[in-house]
Amino acid sequence: MAEPARAPVADAVLRLDGAGVGYRRRAVLTDVDLTLAPGRIVALVGANGAGKSTLIKAVVGLADILAGTITVAGRPARQARGTAAYVPQVDTLDADFPVTAADVVLMGRYRPGRWLRQIRATDRAIATDALARVGLADRARTSFGQLSGGQRQRVLLARAIAAQARLMLMDEPFNGLDATSQDVIVAQLRDLAAAGTAVLLSTHDLRLARDLADTACLVHGGRAVTGPTEQILAELPGTYGYGSQAADLHAARPGR
Numbered sequence: 001m002a003e004p005a006r007a008p009v010a011d012a013v014l015r016l017d018g019a020g021v022g023y024r025r026r027a028v029l030t031d032v033d034l035t036l037a038p039g040r041i042v043a044l045v046g047a048n049g050a051g052k053s054t055l056i057k058a059v060v061g062l063a064d065i066l067a068g069t070i071t072v073a074g075r076p077a078r079q080a081r082g083t084a085a086y087v088p089q090v091d092t093l094d095a096d097f098p099v100t101a102a103d104v105v106l107m108g109r110y111r112p113g114r115w116l117r118q119i120r121a122t123d124r125a126i127a128t129d130a131l132a133r134v135g136l137a138d139r140a141r142t143s144f145g146q147l148s149g150g151q152r153q154r155v156l157l158a159r160a161i162a163a164q165a166r167l168m169l170m171d172e173p174f175n176g177l178d179a180t181s182q183d184v185i186v187a188q189l190r191d192l193a194a195a196g197t198a199v200l201l202s203t204h205d206l207r208l209a210r211d212l213a214d215t216a217c218l219v220h221g222g223r224a225v226t227g228p229t230e231q232i233l234a235e236l237p238g239t240y241g242y243g244s245q246a247a248d249l250h251a252a253r254p255g256r
């Protein structure tokens, strides 16, 4: 499948060149090429265990880069801390975290080597605004653990928004969400992209992948193939564990 024209190196917010990613010496994906330009949204799709999370984690140092290169804003990913904001799968977090929603969002303002006491009024204002953007201004003082799963996901998105990063990485942000939380997240991702943020998100929701992203990266069999979302999704039925969902999607496509 032909890959869309790649953004020039200087313009790319995220670029993988022949990247191998995995854990210790075990490669999960090999030879991945991917370029993400400012203001673009790319959807990572693929079956359970295919390696979507691993690819995202490799960018933020939670999985290993075993071959090739990964650069963020032109710098090796390992030296680009602060340039990328990462939203993990919400069910991987300890919900008993003894902190408020506002505290979690404020964490987005921390930088390596910067002490807590250096958090300034402007940081608090940015965090307050981010919480309002995800519709949770009235939950600022609520303990993170007392929020619903969807609200927790929105708080984590607010933390990433507060970081004002050029690259947003989201691992299955729509998993098990109510319609309100899903709508809030979709709207915020669109706003971020419109403001120039590059977004890479993994999802099992093919309809949202198609609606949000004009480019998709299919992860399968240890490799990744990137192309126009319509084209990638057209090749999915039955093959990659998406059977009926992909078939429904094609049936529901306007004008077909």
Ligand SMILES: Nc1ncnc2c1ncn2[C@@H]1O[C@H](COP(=O)(O)OP(=O)(O)OP(=O)(O)O)[C@@H](O)[C@H]1O
Binding pocket: 023, 028, 046, 047, 048, 049, 050, 051, 052, 053, 054, 055
């Ligand atoms: N910390 C880890 N150490 C070793 N292997 C891991 C680790 N995390 C994941 N793996 C393995 O890496 C492979 C890819 O997993 P990954 O979580 O990236 O898939 P995924 O596409 O995100 O799946 P899902 O859709 O279920 O979230 C799997 O075989 C998994 O068992």
